[in-house]
Every structure is written in C-alpha cells, then in structure tokens.
Amino acid sequence: MTDTLVAFDDVLASYDPALGLEVHVELNTNTKMFCGCPAVFGGEPNTQVCPTCLGLPGAMPVVNAKAIESAIRIGLALNCEIAEWCRFARKNYFYPDMPKNFQTSQYDEPIAFDGWMDVEVDGETFRVEIERAHMEEDTGKSLHVGGSTGRIHGADHSLVDYNRAGIPLIEIVTKPIQGAGEKAPAVARAYVSQLRDLIVALGVSEARMDQGNLRADVNLSLAPKGSGVLGTRTETKNVNSFRSVERAVRYEMQRHAGILDEGGSILQETRHWHEDTGITTSGREKSDAEDYRYFPEPDLVPVAPSREWVEQLRGTLPENPTQKRARLQADWGYTDLEMRDVIASGSIGLIEETVAAGATPQAARKWWLSELGRRANDAGVDITDLGVTPAQVAAVQALVDGGTLNDKLARQVFDGLLAGEGTPEEIVAARGLAIVSDDGALSAAVDNAIAANPDVADKIRDGKVAAAGALIGEVMKEMRGQADAGRVRELILEKLT
C-alpha cells in the first residue's frame, strides 16, 4: 500500500504543522548509569555486564554522580529549571533487550524542565520551548538474524547484547513547536543540529548520530489552517541524521495531508523511517493512555542537587550559542548571508576547528560549503559524517598556500581522502598531484604553446599582454592543470616582450 502524498505547498495552503522532538543523548561517562560496568562503545557482546545491568534478583543500583552532573549541565544550557528534589521511576514493559522488565527512567519528576533554545533558520530565530530533560538508562540491543529487513519479522533467530544496557541517557523533549509553517522541516533539522553543537560544546557525549549517541524521534501533526488546535500526531522513531529529520517531517506533512484531504483521520502511532526510500511506515499503535505502570524506584534514593552545586555547574557552561554565532561571524568577517549558509549547512563547528587548525575563515568556508557540502549532498550524508576532518581540510589548504596545489588539484586530494588513501601529503605524492614550477619543464611547454599559436604570440609582442591568458590556458592543458600559472605567465612575458 502506498501513501497518497499532497504537494508540499498545497499542505501549507490548508494546514498548520506542529512539531515535537524527542532527542536521546547517550552520555560519555566512564561507567554505566547504575553500576560500575564500562560504558564504552563496542566490545565483544555481553562482556560489559554485571548483576545490576543484567537485572539479576537482589542486585542493587547506585546512581552515577557524573551522569547527574552532565544532566544538570545539559538542563542549564537549555535554560531549564533544575529540580530541587526528584526521583527515578520504573517504566514497566517487557522487551527482550531489557533484562529487568522495566527501564529505570524519570516520570513526573524530571531533573530539568521548562527551558528553551533559540534556533536560527534563514536568518530568522525560532524559540523552541523545552518541556523537560530527564535521565534514564539505555536498553540492550537485539540483532535479528536471517530476515531480509533486519527486523524480527522473517528472522530465523535473534541475538541480544546487553553491553549497552544501563548506559546513561538524557531524553530532551520539546513542547509542541507551532507557527513554523513552511519552515517546519528546516526548524526540526536546525533544532537537532544546534542541539548537537551544544552537547558537543558541553563535552557530555560523543553526539555521533551515525553511531546512535544522539537519536531523534520526530512528532508531527497537522491542524486546519488558522484553527490553533493540535491535530493527532505520529511519532517517527530513531531518525539518525539531520538531513533525515528534515525529510521525515516533510514526508509526514505530505502523508497526513493526503489522509486528511480524503476525510480520513490520523492514527496515533509510532512510525519507522526508511533512509533508502525516504518514506515512513507504520510501527505500532500508541495511545496517550499507554500504561507503563510507572512508580517511584524504591531501590534508589531521590536526587536533591544543592543550589550551590547547580550554580557551580552553571559556571562551567560553554558560551551561549546565539552569542557564539555572533562572535564567530565578527571574528571571521562573514556577511549575514554567508553566515546564514554556514548555519544552514551545519558546518559551523567544522569551520571553527578548521580555522583553529590554521586555515583562514575564507578558505575554510570555501571548502566546507562548496566542495565538501556538495559531496555530502551527493552521498546523502550529513557533512559532519562525510569522513573528512577539519585538520585534513586545513592541511590541504596549507598545500595550496604553499604553492604545492591549486584548487583544482586540491579537489583531487579530497577524492583521495574520501577513498582512504592516506594523508593529504601522501595523496599528493602517490597521485603525482604537485604543481610543476620547474623552469625546464615549464619552458618547454611554453615554447610549444607559442609555436602552436603564432597570432596570439604576435599580439603579446605588440604589447597586448592580456592575450597571455590564452597561452597560459594552453600550457595548463598540456600539463594537466599542474603548472604553476604565475610562473608560466612570467616565462611567456620573458620570451615575448
């Protein structure tokens, strides 16, 4: 069954979208949330486990103080109130990758609540209100073997790895975001992207979407235009790139409108995002009254952070993102339009690191926005996941500045970097990309160009120096773009004037 999609512009003529985003952030603490097992990524399955995170009877959890500290810092950075007293709660449900048969989470007493974050889209600021940020633990991971889709349906058997069970998570939930209109998909993307920048600046998580450190669930509903009410929402789970967040919102807007236009009603459900086809499919039905039988966790003491500690942690926060963007724009000398493009591309942090590695702001912007931005787009990945590092970009630019490469040859070095051929210097050597500035080789090529273009040479002899450009072009062609253009020009003028 295929969904009927309404053209995006037509959706907006009849409906107002409302967004909601739930982002899970996996903290980078050394140990798990309630036990001393290492919380590192990878490892042989079921080697980073103990009676507590396996949920064995009688095992007692203890809260990880570092995780509480990270949760409070995230809450403060999102302008939240920090609870003076809060408890963990058991969220009861059965799932094979959750050995306790409940997840230790927070319910009506989150550690942080009532915050906001300003996100910038096309030079316009949208205030996203944060309902809550609460602490919980991750589940283990199931692997369904034998089916074609990797889902349990059609699988021969399933394996489960509990290494991830008990890793600390912070779930950040927005209030409904209304009024974004046609910019709703871009606002969703900008929110997740800027939230990631904030998490990275706080140093509390690796925040890699491609490794699942940061996972976004996207809620969307449509309401009749101008009604001001909230429609029935769907929740698209585990969307794992900024680009996919934007696409999933757009798709759900078009799909909801297709159902509503035909007089149908939206089923409140979770949906799966399919990266390859760019569509969502039905997951499980979900109602507001879904009963997890939450109750306060009796094995853990309440968390009551002192105001002194909270204020001390406030002092450790990184620069406010809005002020930081303004400062960087001034430092880098970018126009408003240039800065807008940088923010939209999600490359502000990459440019910052490239400049720190020695490139000029202009060079850093040029590579990330034009060359690498295009390649990320072609590959369908976020620019942060492309696989080229800021240090490599700065190294390539240093080779351009030093006269070893021109921009055209530098592009071939990026080909080599993406193909994993080594460092920029190694790629230049292996592919023979360096510019030729040796006079012997250049002089011969210049003589050939003069001999092949006697009328152009005559013009230059008559004082029409501008005509040298045509001969430079000939030499470049003969030397496959690897001639030092400045030196070629000098040689032509030496020989003809």
Ligand SMILES: [Zn+2]
């Ligand atoms: Zn453990």
